[in-house]
Amino acid sequence: MWRPVSRTVFPERLPEDKELPAIDVFVCTADPNNEPTLQVMNTVISAMALDYPPEKVYVYLSDDGGCSVTLQALTEAWGFAKWWLPFCKTYGIKTGCPEAYFSALEDDHDDFRGREFNEERQKILEKYEEFKDSVTRIKENGRVGGKSISINRDHSPVIEVIKHDNTINTVTSDHPKLPLLVYVSREKRISHPHHFKAGALNVLLRVSGIISNSPYILALDCDMYCNGKSSARQAMCFHLDPNISPSLAFVQFPQKFQNISKKDIYDSQWRSGYPIWQGLDGLEGPILSGTGFYIKRKTFYGSSPQKDIDIKELKQTFGSSNEFVKSVNPKYRPDIINGEECSKVFQQEAQFLASCTYEKHTKWGEEVGFLYCLVEDYLTGFTLKCKGWTAVFCNPSRPQFLGSPATNLNDILVQSTRWNLGLLDVAFSKFCPLIYGPLRNMSLLGSMCYAGLGFMPLYCLPVWGLATIPQLCLLNGIPLYPEVSNSFFIVVVFIFLSALLKHLQEILLTGGSMQSLWYEQRIWMIKSVTCHLYGTLDAVMQKIGMKEGSFTITNKVDDDEQVQQYQMGKYDFRTSTMFLVPLVTLVILNVFSLVVGVSRVIISGSFNEMFVQVFLSFYVVAMSYPVMEGMILRKDKGRIPPSVTLLSAGFTLIFLSLGSIVFV
Numbered sequence: 001m002w003r004p005v006s007r008t009v010f011p012e013r014l015p016e017d018k019e020l021p022a023i024d025v026f027v028c029t030a031d032p033n034n035e036p037t038l039q040v041m042n043t044v045i046s047a048m049a050l051d052y053p054p055e056k057v058y059v060y061l062s063d064d065g066g067c068s069v070t071l072q073a074l075t076e077a078w079g080f081a082k083w084w085l086p087f088c089k090t091y092g093i094k095t096g097c098p099e100a101y102f103s104a105l106e107d108d109h110d111d112f113r114g115r116e117f118n119e120e121r122q123k124i125l126e127k128y129e130e131f132k133d134s135v136t137r138i139k140e141n142g143r144v145g146g147k148s149i150s151i152n153r154d155h156s157p158v159i160e161v162i163k164h165d166n167t168i169n170t171v172t173s174d175h176p177k178l179p180l181l182v183y184v185s186r187e188k189r190i191s192h193p194h195h196f197k198a199g200a201l202n203v204l205l206r207v208s209g210i211i212s213n214s215p216y217i218l219a220l221d222c223d224m225y226c227n228g229k230s231s232a233r234q235a236m237c238f239h240l241d242p243n244i245s246p247s248l249a250f251v252q253f254p255q256k257f258q259n260i261s262k263k264d265i266y267d268s269q270w271r272s273g274y275p276i277w278q279g280l281d282g283l284e285g286p287i288l289s290g291t292g293f294y295i296k297r298k299t300f301y302g303s304s305p306q307k308d309i310d311i312k313e314l315k316q317t318f319g320s321s322n323e324f325v326k327s328v329n330p331k332y333r334p335d336i337i338n339g340e341e342c343s344k345v346f347q348q349e350a351q352f353l354a355s356c357t358y359e360k361h362t363k364w365g366e367e368v369g370f371l372y373c374l375v376e377d378y379l380t381g382f383t384l385k386c387k388g389w390t391a392v393f394c395n396p397s398r399p400q401f402l403g404s405p406a407t408n409l410n411d412i413l414v415q416s417t418r419w420n421l422g423l424l425d426v427a428f429s430k431f432c433p434l435i436y437g438p439l440r441n442m443s444l445l446g447s448m449c450y451a452g453l454g455f456m457p458l459y460c461l462p463v464w465g466l467a468t469i470p471q472l473c474l475l476n477g478i479p480l481y482p483e484v485s486n487s488f489f490i491v492v493v494f495i496f497l498s499a500l501l502k503h504l505q506e507i508l509l510t511g512g513s514m515q516s517l518w519y520e521q522r523i524w525m526i527k528s529v530t531c532h533l534y535g536t537l538d539a540v541m542q543k544i545g546m547k548e549g550s551f552t553i554t555n556k557v558d559d560d561e562q563v564q565q566y567q568m569g570k571y572d573f574r575t576s577t578m579f580l581v582p583l584v585t586l587v588i589l590n591v592f593s594l595v596v597g598v599s600r601v602i603i604s605g606s607f608n609e610m611f612v613q614v615f616l617s618f619y620v621v622a623m624s625y626p627v628m629e630g631m632i633l634r635k636d637k638g639r640i641p642p643s644v645t646l647l648s649a650g651f652t653l654i655f656l657s658l659g660s661i662v663f664v
């Protein structure tokens with residue numbers, strides 16, 4: 001049964017601080033050119049500032065770019081955190097993210113706090129400015145030829161405990177307790193596959209295993225900062241609840257975004273997603289969504305809630321590190337946190353665990369850790385459910401994690417193509433949710449939700465069909481749908497309206513406006529005919545071995561002009577011809593079929609039998625107004641280049657000739 005669940009937590013009922021379990025926070029970054037270093041550091045600092053005993057928080061930054069710039073900036077971040085954390089604590093600042101706090105995105109009512117606070121705030125602001133300057137300087141120095149920072153794709157592992165302080169457990173006013181901060185850059189060799197984010201997370205799982213081995217892990221993308229400080233305690237309300245805890249794998253918070261424009265023309269908030277997460281919470285739990293989740297470490301070690309790890313096969317499964325194998329026992333407390341210096345032996349072991357050959361002949365990425373594919377979150381979460389683990393969806397009114405949305409069409413389409421490829425790749429593998437799910441512990445409804453997402457890229461087929469076949473038939477005088485006077489006409493109207501009204505209902509229930517319907521329908525159509533199509537083609541090519549999947553990092557650098565256009569609700573068509581041509585071709589085809597169709601209806605009086613087809617062309621044309629505007633009226637940089645229009649007109653001609661061959 002579909003039973004959407006809303007949850008409330010009571011953190012005041014948690015046990016005392018000294019009884020709370022430790023948490024390892026994993027932050028991933030991969031490219032300082034596309035992922036602004038300052039933003040990454042803000043995410044790290046916001047995680048350090050979580051409202052949780054600092055000696056029980058260990059923050060790990062994985063740097064897949066292997067850039068010394070990131071390491072240097074992290075050291076600076078640690079220096080700033082020494083000021084920032086006590087300030088947040090003393091004054092109960094609601095967000096631990098300094099950038100959000102100082103840029104007044106935050107609603108901490110500072111005006112009412114008095115002089116002492118204002119002086120202190122000013123001092124911290126100066127420290128923050130100094131920190132920002134030093135990050136800028138570090139980046140300037142790191143640029144090659146004044147351009148971009150070079151990504152090191154061939155290097156040995158680098159693991160550094162940013163500050164390991166023996167006084168970590170003592171508190172004095174000038175020596176605040178800070179969470180341990182660790183920089184991890186795994187070994188990269190061009191000849192070795194590195195499995196993208198999942199590979200990075202698995203290295204973090206191992207390295208953290210011999211440093212802190214915390215029973216819970218919070219994973220964060222580098223652009224998703226902790227907007228609230230209480231997420232850890234909120235998550236523990238579930239993880240420590242004896243009624244659900246034994247089978248509970250993770251607590252997922254929604255991915256929410258700041259600065260979404262009013263019109264949200266690219267549906268960056270992905271509105272349709274979270275009602276499904278809530279519904280799934282009534283079954284086995286929400287889909288794992290890559291970032292903002294607190295997960296039990298044990299779930300990564302291949303066991304099910306009822307069955308423990310097979311001790312005999314430890315080394316075949318986890319690789320040959322004795323230290324790591326010891327850590328698979330949740331009770332194991334590594335030496336480093338008992339106050340020992342970060343020894344040479346430890347360094348060697350950590351480097352071994354982060355080397356690119358470590359996983360050879362082990363089950364990492366296949367059965368343990370994050371599973372290797374482009375959508376590691378979706379697949380890992382799915383297999384956990386199949387083993388009998390459950391999850392909960394925690395969606396408090398104050399968003400606990402906030403990211404920056406993609407603000408231009410190109411970023412949206414590139415990102416979505418990658419997801420589509422990844423999803424379809426899973427859907428067509430042995431993990432096909434419709435088969436693998438029901439054969440294991442998953443309910444049919446739960447499996448169908450996973451399948452709905454996994455097979456989503458195939459939407460390109462019906463959408464392409466609806467955007468071409470009725471139109472070509474109309475042009476060739478072939479009626480496809482019931483006549484208006486036919487009683488079956490009502491069925492067509494019912495199907496069309498019910499789909500539209502269902503979407504409208506979702507929008508209105510989630511605080512959107514009537515207008516949002518058009519924006520969301522439009523971007524859905526744009527995605528269906530472009531990135532769903534390319535994702536599907538990529539998946540097919542990958543299956544037959546003609547192409548290898550790759551993880552193009554989503555750009556996180558905002559271009560001011562693009563942001564302005566986005567905020568005004570203007571589409572930015574500066575994207576590749578590959579994305580524009582299918583879109584423009586379909587628009588031209590529909591305009592043509594509308595004009596000819598209407599003329600034909602008037603001349604031949606066939607309104608009755610051709611109504612639905614004329615209406616479909618009209619609907620597509622009406623939806624595509626911004627595309628036509630981009631082709632004809634706009635003269636700015638974000639318009640559709642005439643060369644694309646010309647090329648698309650050529651493709652339309654091909655369609656028309658094909659249509660007249662097939663349908664005549």
Ligand SMILES: O=c1ccn([C@@H]2O[C@H](COP(=O)(O)OP(=O)(O)O[C@H]3O[C@H](CO)[C@@H](O)[C@H](O)[C@H]3O)[C@@H](O)[C@H]2O)c(=O)[nH]1
Pocket residue numbers: 028029030031035062064195196197200220221222223289290291374375376377378415551552553554555
């Ligand atoms: O080789 C890689 C590639 C990516 N990343 C990191 O992975 C995160 C997500 O990458 P991003 O480019 O932001 O991709 P998105 O499409 O925005 O990410 C969504 O989709 C991913 C794959 O499904 C999920 O892992 C993410 O959590 C989810 O936010 C970022 O922190 C990256 O730095 C790495 O560490 N190594």
Ligand SMILES: [Mn+2]
Pocket residue numbers: 221223554
């Ligand atoms: Mn992202």
